[in-house]
Amino acid sequence: MGKNAAQIEENSDIFTGPVFRPGDDGYDAEIAGFQTAYTHRPALIVGAVHTEDVRAAVEYAARHDLPIAVQATGHGLSVAADGGVLISTGRMTGIRIDPVRRTAHVRAGVRAGALVDAAAEHGLAPLNGSSPSVGVVGYLLGGGVGLLARRFGYAAEHVRSIELVTADGRVRTLTPDDELFGAVLGSGGNFGVVTALEVGLVPVTTVYGGQLVFDTPLVERALDAWRRWTATVPEDLTSTVTMLAFPDIPQVPEPLRGRYVASARIAYNGPAEEGERLVAPLRAVGERLKDDLREMPYPESHTIHSDPDHPHAYAATNALLGEFTEETAAALLAAAGPDSGAGAVVDVRHLGGALARPSDTGIAVDHREAAYVVRIITGPEDAATRAAIRAALTPWTLGHSLNFLYGAGAEADEAQTRAGYRPDTYARLAALKAEHDPRNLFRFNRNIRPEGR
Numbered sequence: 336m337g338k339n340a341a342q343i344e345e346n347s348d349i350f351t352g353p354v355f356r357p358g359d360d361g362y363d364a365e366i367a368g369f370q371t372a373y374t375h376r377p378a379l380i381v382g383a384v385h386t387e388d389v390r391a392a393v394e395y396a397a398r399h400d401l402p403i404a405v406q407a408t409g410h411g412l413s414v415a416a417d418g419g420v421l422i423s424t425g426r427m428t429g430i431r432i433d434p435v436r437r438t439a440h441v442r443a444g445v446r447a448g449a450l451v452d453a454a455a456e457h458g459l460a461p462l463n464g465s466s467p468s469v470g471v472v473g474y475l476l477g478g479g480v481g482l483l484a485r486r487f488g489y490a491a492e493h494v495r496s497i498e499l500v501t502a503d504g505r506v507r508t509l510t511p512d513d514e515l516f517g518a519v520l521g522s523g524g525n526f527g528v529v530t531a532l533e534v535g536l537v538p539v540t541t542v543y544g545g546q547l548v549f550d551t552p553l554v555e556r557a558l559d560a561w562r563r564w565t566a567t568v569p570e571d572l573t574s575t576v577t578m579l580a581f582p583d584i585p586q587v588p589e590p591l592r593g594r595y596v597a598s599a600r601i602a603y604n605g606p607a608e609e610g611e612r613l614v615a616p617l618r619a620v621g622e623r624l625k626d627d628l629r630e631m632p633y634p635e636s637h638t639i640h641s642d643p644d645h646p647h648a649y650a651a652t653n654a655l656l657g658e659f660t661e662e663t664a665a666a667l668l669a670a671a672g673p674d675s676g677a678g679a680v681v682d683v684r685h686l687g688g689a690l691a692r693p694s695d696t697g698i699a700v701d702h703r704e705a706a707y708v709v710r711i712i713t714g715p716e717d718a719a720t721r722a723a724i725r726a727a728l729t730p731w732t733l734g735h736s737l738n739f740l741y742g743a744g745a746e747a748d749e750a751q752t753r754a755g756y757r758p759d760t761y762a763r764l765a766a767l768k769a770e771h772d773p774r775n776l777f778r779f780n781r782n783i784r785p786e787g788r
Contacts, residue, residue, distance in 0.1 A: 352384040368409010372648035372715035377421035386530040394504030396420040404779035407470035413747040416779045437536045459536040462490035465640035477738045478700040482602040485573040485688030491520040493535035501527040502772040517697025523780045543610035544602040544639045548625035557597040570688035571604040579680040595673040651712040651741035652721045654728045655705035670727035680712040752781045
């Protein structure tokens with residue numbers, strides 16, 4: 336029996352939730368997540384059902400100097416655990432809505448779709464992203480760029496309080512006057528395990544949006560029209576344009592099957608009549624393979640992006656751009672367009688608006704001056720493709736966003752994490768890491784190393 340296994344045999348009945356070891360029935364199901372390129376292989380899994388399970392698991396790991404990984408849905412897996420303790424929080428699914436204060440209290444395993452539905456019962460909405468299956472807590476720890484981000488800013492700026500288990504096994508309640516509060520939001524799981532948080536909701540019941548999809552001959556024209564159009568739209572409108580080749584398989588709708596397309600995704604917080612007026616320049620590009628723009632109940636907002644809902648293997652990098660010029664578009668088309676053979680999904684998202692304004696919340700999100708972010712999504716093995724497309728954007732690149740790094744395994748190193756922050760922000764986070772997790776127990780993430788290590 337190895338060292339980890341011997342340690343784990345001691346006192347592992349201290350947990351209320353289920354406990355799994357390699358070889359146990361249910362172990363493989365527990366480590367499975369949305370990201371299938373790689374999985375955690377811990378020596379012990381604690382299926383937490385409440386905060387005390389999490390606290391006991393952290394205390395146990397700290398006592399034996401075992402590293403700690405955390406997984407709710409497995410969307411954000413970046414560095415897989417090999418040994419140590421995995422705290423699985425997917426069973427912690429409680430939601431409590433306060434319609435008077437317009438807040439939601441969510442536990443660590445709540446998914447975005449469940450929160451959207453719960454808030455909608457009170458005429459409210461969270462500032463969720465495009466996928467309903469993403470974990471709310473993980474999304475907020477990354478900063479959270481939502482469907483209506485240009486109107487409401489980063490979702491993490493709307494967090495009111497955080498329940499956090501730190502590396503010493505202590506349960507803390509953080510509020511904005513605590514210096515650790517802002518450090519936690521934007522730095523992933525570097526400072527402990529968030530077991531619950533309270534986040535503000537907005538009085539949004541409907542959204543005007545959907546997709547305009549253009550066939551291959553119109554891709555270049557659509558990208559240029561969208562580029563020029565974004566300089567004219569109000570902050571109430573957040574949009575992306577995505578270029579991708581649909582596979583020729585039965586699961587893809589017939590009009591899109593086997594085609595390389597440009598898809599403009601629109602989310603507008605305003606009346607449908609004004610939305611129709613605003614999108615007229617995009618419709619003028621030409622015939623669409625798909626045009627489903629409409630006013631919809633907010634719980635249908637996930638259809639705007641129609642993100643894949645099945646687990647699969649993927650990786651992504653991104654480039655934050657100061658501007659998106661005619662030359663930028665040409666460089667992107669050459670590197671990733673229909674004639675490039677790149678095989679990547681490229682998504683250009685319009686930033687600015689409330690995302691660009693300084694915030695007094697202190698959340699660890701930098702590069703607010705960026706006007707656009709280009710996401711480059713491929714299979715996990717296609718690192719060279721991702722790097723080549725990103726390199727083509729170098730003249731306009733300010734940095735990258737940790738919020739839009741997906742998977743990538745060995746690429747998730749210290750240099751990649753540092754590049755997501757200003758030097759002073761990283762120094763502040765590293766100092767706090769040294770204070771609150773000096774042994775770097777929470778390192779299966781886009782890791783911030785403790786200052787001095």
